[in-house]
Amino acid sequence: MPDVNFLTPSSRVDFDALLEALDSPHVIVSGSGELVVANKACAHLFSDNPGFVEGYDIVPLLNGDESLLRELLRTALGVSTPLPLRLDLPGANTPTHFQAVAKRIAFHDARAGVLIRLRRIREGTSVFAELNQQIGVLHRRLGAEAHERRMLADVNRDLERFAAVAAHDLRAPLGQLMTMLEVFEMEGTDKLSTLQREVLQMMATASSRMSALVDALLDHSRMADAEVAKEPINLADTVREAAENLIEPIIETDATIQPGPLPTVACDPTLVRQIFQNVLSNSLKYRRDSVPPTIRVFANTIAGAVVVRISDNGRGFGGADTADLFRPFSRLANGLDQEGSGIGLATCMSIAARHGWKISAAENDDAGATIIIRIPAHQIITAETGEAPDEE
Amino acid sequence: MSEDGENTGPHEDLTAAFAALDIDRDRDRFLRELIGELSETLENVVGLSEAAGFIAVVGARIGAMMDRDYRDALGVERMEVEQVAAALVDLKQRLDSGFSIESIDDSKIVLRNTRCPFGELVKGRTSLCMMTSNVFGKIAAENLGYARLEIPESIAQGDQTCRVIVHLVPKDKRDPEPAREYFAVSDG
Structure with a gap:
């Protein structure tokens, strides 16, 4: 038996205890491959092999190129740097694969050996391959999700195109x-019966509603396809312009619109005016009975981004899911007495998305509702906002 | 193809035109770039400490080959300390670097380098110095029994020159300074 008694009897006890404290397989071999000592976890790996005995060469017990393994052991013995190794143990049916680190270790009598720490890896794989496989699975899942999203976007686009074409073709x-x-009315309705006159009036009202709906649909599809021409715009000016377009209902309802200091942002003025006009119009429509609408438009800065809020004292959403409000043809149960296409907020969502903004809605604690528009920091030219403190 | 059999088609014209472009790349530069990129990728992908293990294996093999060449050429079983220092300088000069001996005594060989064989490509790639360290360490340890490499200055780290110290006596165990040590395996 080769002389591999590297350890004194007393230090051997300490060393064995130290190795046994390690859960993973550890073995010390001489530079030529003779087994010096192994912990139980390592001995267990070779339990079927009668050749795994102290003092005997363990290199032939491993799979692989013997001369290469010996060269690596000698290299490990010649340098203090830990070396990476790949080891395979033959099995009855399939080999067991290990990644290992080999490190020179010196003993009390100046002789040295190589301490090898083994880590079992899955058959035929490395840690890299395993990670790569997991990344591949994630990648495929993400790919499938992206595919579904694209399909959904295609379907939505087709539906919007259909709505646009239908609206356009219905208009004429x-x-x-x-x-x-109108000609009928101009010609006079005196000769008609009361019932006929009522039916005629109902037809006029219905066609007027249908015309409004068709116009809203066309607006919506135009907004979705419109080119976004960005320029520096002060949003307070845009709110005032939107209010001017709604002057009739504002006077009718005795509404007050209070635009606070708002930032100047890079946006398309026509499209963004449409957002404010639709939201203000909703606030005017869905007001509480006998309560003149008061609509506040204000902004504050949160982590560099600006959050614009349009808050009213109206009916609120009656507990409806606020996400649904931005879907086309969504009508609130508490607003069915009002005329509306159910497209206004969907158009706002579409315009906001074209600008990279986020739009959401919330019920106010006391009364009314608030539409919230979040504008990213990089689009803010002058963050002139109210003095409201940062929140969220 | 012309009557005399020479290629004169558009591909050949283009090839000739590209060959005349003012691009400074030859086989030597390509190989230096390749090693530099491999080394940087290894550092970045597996990390410097694991890369050190791979580089130690490569350095030990190359060092063993070079050591054998010098011993065979000199016809000696082992080189003395002066011969080792001369071999380290010579092998680097053959690789177009500017190594010279700064000092030699029984405890250490100090070398100075003014020009790196990797040129500008070495900057920021300390793993290339690790290759030098392994080759020098292997040669010194196999001949003199032990070597410990220290590179306190290097062009790779932004210094004007490299200073390589090959310690020939084992370090004091209390010395906390990490160092790469090499040992003669034939004695092991």
Whole structure:
């Protein structure tokens, strides 16, 4: 038996205890591959092999190129740097694979050996391959999700195109119908019965509603496809312009619109005015009975981004899911008495998305509702906001 | 193809035009770039400490080959300390670097280098110095029994020159300074 008694009897006890404290397989071999000492976890790996005995060469017990393994052991013995190793143990059916680190270790009598720490890896793989496989699974899942999102976006785009085409094609016959009804009225309805006059009036009202709906649909599809021409715009000016376009209902309802200091941002003025106009119009429509609408528009800065809020004292959403409000043709149960296409907020969402903004809605604690628009920091030119403190 | 059999088609014209471009890349530069990129990728992908293990294996093999060449050429079983120092300088000069001996005594060989064989490509790539360290360490340890490499200055780290100290006596165990040590395996 080769002389591999590297350890004195007393230091051997300490060393064995130290090795046994390690859960993973550890073995010390001489530079030529003779087994010096192994912990139980390592001995267990070789339990079927009668050749795994102290003092005997363990290199032939391993799979692989013997001369290469010996060269690596000698290299490990010649340098203080730990070396990476790949070891395979033959099995009855398939080999067991290990990643290992080999480190020179010196003994009391100046002789040295190589301490090898083994880590079992899955058959035929390395840690890298294993990680790569996991990344591959994630990648495939993400790819499938992206595919679904694309499909959904395609379907939505097709539906929007269909709505746009339908609205466009309906407009001409609808216009003719309304003109004919006007002609009918101009010609006089004296000869008609009361019932006929009522039916005629109902037809006029219905066609007028349909015309509004078709216009809203066309607006919506135009906004979705419109080119966003960004320029520096002060949002307070935009709110004032939107309010001017709503002057009739504002006077009718005795509404007050209070735009606070708002930032100047890079945006498309026409599209963004449409957002404010739609939101203000909703606040005017869905007001509480006998309460003149008060609409505050204010902004504050949160982590560099600006959050613009349009808050009213109206009916609120009646507990509806606020995410649904931004879907086309969404109508609130507490607003069915009001005329509306159910497209206004969907158009706002579409315009906001085209700008990279986020839009959401919330019920106010006391009364009314608030539409919230978040504008990213990089689009802010002048963050002139109210004095409201940062929140969230 | 012309009547005399020479290629004169558009591909050949383009090839000739590209060959005339003012691009400074030859086989030597390509190999230096390749090693530099491999080394940096290894450092960045597996980390410097693990890369050190791979580089130690490569350095030990190359060092063993070079050591054998010098011993065979000199016809000696082992080189003395002066011969080792001369071999380290010579092998680097053959690789177009500017190594010279600064001092030699029984405890250490100090070398100075003014030009790196990797040129500008070495900057920021300390793993290339690790290769030098392993080759020098292997040669010194196999001939003199022990070597400990220290590179206190290096072009790779932004210094004007490299200073390589090959210690020939084992370090004091209380010395907390980490160092790369090499041992003669033939005695082991």
